[in-house]
Amino acid sequence: MTQTADTASTQRLDRQLAFLAEAEKLKGVVRATPVMDDSRFENSAEHSWSLALWALVMADQAAPEVDPVRAIKMLLLHDIVEIDVGDVPIHSAGGKAHDSAEIAAAEDRAAERIFGLLPADMAEDFLATWREFEANETPTAIYAKSLDRAQPVMLNLQSGGGSWREYKVTWTQLEDRVGCKINRGIPGVWEAIKARIFPWFQDNRRV
Amino acid sequence: MTQTADTASTQRLDRQLAFLAEAEKLKGVVRATPVMDDSRFENSAEHSWSLALWALVMADQAAPEVDPVRAIKMLLLHDIVEIDVGDVPIHSAGGKAHDSAEIAAAEDRAAERIFGLLPADMAEDFLATWREFEANETPTAIYAKSLDRAQPVMLNLQSGGGSWREYKVTWTQLEDRVGCKINRGIPGVWEAIKARIFPWFQDNRRV
Numbered sequence: 001m002t003q004t005a006d007t008a009s010t011q012r013l014d015r016q017l018a019f020l021a022e023a024e025k026l027k028g029v030v031r032a033t034p035v036m037d038d039s040r041f042e043n044s045a046e047h048s049w050s051l052a053l054w055a056l057v058m059a060d061q062a063a064p065e066v067d068p069v070r071a072i073k074m075l076l077l078h079d080i081v082e083i084d085v086g087d088v089p090i091h092s093a094g095g096k097a098h099d100s101a102e103i104a105a106a107e108d109r110a111a112e113r114i115f116g117l118l119p120a121d122m123a124e125d126f127l128a129t130w131r132e133f134e135a136n137e138t139p140t141a142i143y144a145k146s147l148d149r150a151q152p153v154m155l156n157l158q159s160g161g162g163s164w165r166e167y168k169v170t171w172t173q174l175e176d177r178v179g180c181k182i183n184r185g186i187p188g189v190w191e192a193i194k195a196r197i198f199p200w201f202q203d204n205r206r207v
Numbered sequence: 208m209t210q211t212a213d214t215a216s217t218q219r220l221d222r223q224l225a226f227l228a229e230a231e232k233l234k235g236v237v238r239a240t241p242v243m244d245d246s247r248f249e250n251s252a253e254h255s256w257s258l259a260l261w262a263l264v265m266a267d268q269a270a271p272e273v274d275p276v277r278a279i280k281m282l283l284l285h286d287i288v289e290i291d292v293g294d295v296p297i298h299s300a301g302g303k304a305h306d307s308a309e310i311a312a313a314e315d316r317a318a319e320r321i322f323g324l325l326p327a328d329m330a331e332d333f334l335a336t337w338r339e340f341e342a343n344e345t346p347t348a349i350y351a352k353s354l355d356r357a358q359p360v361m362l363n364l365q366s367g368g369g370s371w372r373e374y375k376v377t378w379t380q381l382e383d384r385v386g387c388k389i390n391r392g393i394p395g396v397w398e399a400i401k402a403r404i405f406p407w408f409q410d411n412r413r414v
Binding site for chain 2: 009010012013014016017019020021023024025026027028035036037039042043045046048049050052053054056057058060061069072073076077118122151154155158188189192193196
């Protein structure tokens with residue numbers, strides 16, 4: 001019996017370590033947003049750290065129904081599917097690529113494969129957490145998605161325009177693709193962000 | 208009264224956003240550990256993401272007294288002081304630089320400055336969390352520190368040696384500087400890691 005328990009415990013740890021080794025690949029997934037000094041593009045691992053930190057700092061801006069700890073978990077996991085699918089920039093293909101059914105299906109397969117490396121109970125839990133985030137229906141998912149839209153906006157401002165330059169984004173496009181989603185989860189934060197970024201769009205004649 | 212409340216709320220949000228903007232600098236702090244394909248060095252922001260993920264995945268390996276959510280918070284915050292002080296590699300200066308009193312004092316000043324950007328209640332909370340991690344005395348801090356030692360070891364193995372090559376680390380040095388700390392918080396994980404990395408030290412005649 002002890003030996004069987006030991007074997008099960010070893011196998012569990014094998015799977016945990018295999019998943020963590022696989023997750024290291026996220027550091028090689030490049031996003032459309034440059035880092036603040038514009039020297040290189042951000043990768044999805046460091047972006048995920050930023051978002052977990054946003055969730056920690058902005059918890060008091062969330063609706064009372066939001067579970068802030070679950071939001072952190074969602075944001076630590078949310079981009080891991082990009083190991084297989086890559087990052088799809090919000091403003092690419094005229095804003096149409098990001099939410100396509102084809103990409104959603106590919107990301108779901110990636111989630112099954114990658115979370116499937118974990119012990120079964122953990123795989124099921126992480127997959128459910130990731131799918132809740134993607135569905136964007138529960139208060140916690142809506143809050144987490146808002147943060148996922150807010151951080152790149154503030155980072156673009158820091159780098160002097162970032163992906164707004166690359167994709168020639170107008171103020172209307174930004175409000176449609178990004179602003180309305182930030183507003184859904186953290187309306188007070190969107191007001192504060194708007195006041196900070198609107199001058200950039202005015203200065204660059206994108207209004 | 209409403210106007211005063213509004214002003215207080217705006218000032219709070221200003222400070223939250225100022226802290227998050229400052230935290231972006233962590234993506235520019237370079238560590239001694241290369242990423243898995245050995246193409247560049249890891250930065251402290253993506254390292255912090257890895258650690259929060261380790262804390263999520265390894266929670267069932269922690270002692271029962273550990274608060275796994277607090278561990279995630281510690282690990283999201285633990286390296287932010289490096290914005291001012293830089294990363295001090297474990298194996299640099301013959302293993303003596305990392306825990307020097309001088310660096311500890313500089314890091315404490317950095318924590319006061321950077322967390323001090325936040326609203327006062329949050330600044331106090333984050334500073335206390337960071338100091339608990341640094342003191343390495345509570346079960347949660349011991350667990351979090353163990354993860355902070357474990358992830359670079361597994362990443363060095365993935366990249367074919369990483370900072371062990373750079374600093375010509377021997378098996379005895381690794382056990383002294385790293386292994387004993389991993390063993391303190393997650394002994395079962397250290398057993399599993401040891402079995403995986405010992406062959407590298409044998410193959411490279413470092414045993």
